[in-house]
Amino acid sequence: MVAAIRQVVDRRLTRYLLASVGALAVDMGTFLALLTLGPSLELAPAGASASGYALGIAAHWLMSSRAVFVGSLAERGVARHRQKVLFVASALIGLALTTGIVGAGDRAGFDPRIAKLAAIGVSFSVTWLLRSRIVFR
Incomplete structure (x- = not known):
């Protein structure tokens, strides 16, 4: 029984990871495009992020x-509306x-792309926990 539950969680985590990669492609594509356009738009790296x-x-x-x-x-x-609000x-x-x-x-002088990579790891971990344990419970 424990093995079956673990297998379901592992598959769900794998699918979540793939969905996150897709969302990350949208996120990073937008971020990098806005970083490139940032000076002309007067948009700070945090705003692009x-x-x-x-x-x-x-x-x-x-x-x-x-x-x-x-x-x-x-x-x-x-129920669906509540789920969307929690999401x-x-x-x-x-x-x-x-x-x-x-x-x-950025304020500490790091390349914003490096800071973004750190942010990706933290955000992924926190949102997975919230979504798997609260939003889609």
Whole structure:
């Protein structure tokens, strides 16, 4: 029984990792494009990071709700709305972590891309825990 539960969790984590990679592609593509355009847009690296993350959130909901947590997706109506609110709340926690880490790294003189890599690891871990244990419970 324990082995079966572990196998389901492992598969779900693998699917979540793949969904995160897809969302990260949206996030990083936006981030790098805005970094390139940043000086002309007067956009700081933390703002570019927040914008990329926000678009990644939308992509992640689509992939998570349709491919990762399929059996845990709430029925339409109040329950689904609650789930979306919790998902967005978990994403905002990840956004705050990401923006804070990139902003702190930038102020400390680190290359924003290196700070973003650190932020990715922290945000992934925190949002996985929140989503697997609270949002899609």
